[in-house]
Amino acid sequence: MKIIVLIYLLILGIFSSFLFQNKTKKESINAGSEIYQDFCLQCHLSTGNGVFGVFPPLKASDYLLENTNLSIAGIKYGLKGKIIVNNEEYNGVMIRQGLDNEEVADVMNYILNEWGNETTDFITPNQVSKIPKSLVE
Ligand code: HEC
Numbered sequence: 001m002k003i004i005v006l007i008y009l010l011i012l013g014i015f016s017s018f019l020f021q022n023k024t025k026k027e028s029i030n031a032g033s034e035i036y037q038d039f040c041l042q043c044h045l046s047t048g049n050g051v052f053g054v055f056p057p058l059k060a061s062d063y064l065l066e067n068t069n070l071s072i073a074g075i076k077y078g079l080k081g082k083i084i085v086n087n088e089e090y091n092g093v094m095i096r097q098g099l100d101n102e103e104v105a106d107v108m109n110y111i112l113n114e115w116g117n118e119t120t121d122f123i124t125p126n127q128v129s130k131i132p133k134s135l136v137e
Pocket residue numbers: 035036039040041042043044054055056057058061063064065071074075079080081082083085090091092093094095097107108111
């Protein structure tokens with residue numbers, strides 16, 4: 001029985017990674033831009049600057065740019081408690097935004113490549129699916 005489940009998961013994995021390959025980085029960033037307007041802009045603002053001391057910046061954020069997996073976990077599961085962003089302490093709450101793995105990947109690709117942010121990373125839904133909740137607990 002277990003082996004059937006494993007084979008099923010394997011096939012599902014191969015099939016979905018095949019599907020997701022169809023989205024280019026540019027397409028993912030474009031989709032992420034839409035998600036940002038709907039889910040993130042009210043706090044992190046269109047400039048990506050946030051509100052000093054209240055909502056941390058995404059533009060040139062060392063936290064975001066140096067801890068990709070941690071940032072993914074925060075968006076996926078929510079984030080609360082003390083964090084340091086560009087030497088400023090934030091101790092707020094970002095609730096879980098209810099995005100699926102693909103939407104988290106898209107919005108990550110957007111914020112990692114907007115406002116002068118730059119990365120060669122390409123976040124995939126598969127990568128997002130593997131990020132455990134324990135990172136932000
Ligand atoms: C209701 C306000 C709010 C919304 C909406 C929101 N955030 Fe946040 N975000 C916060 C707060 C507050 C923190 C800091 C939490 C803490 O202090 O632990 C944070 C932290 C972050 C961080 C890590 C710190 C940094 O600045 O690099 C990232 C990345 C992030 N948010 C991205 C997003 C994305 C992407 C979205 C939309 C999908 C989003 N946030 C929606 C309030 C918000």
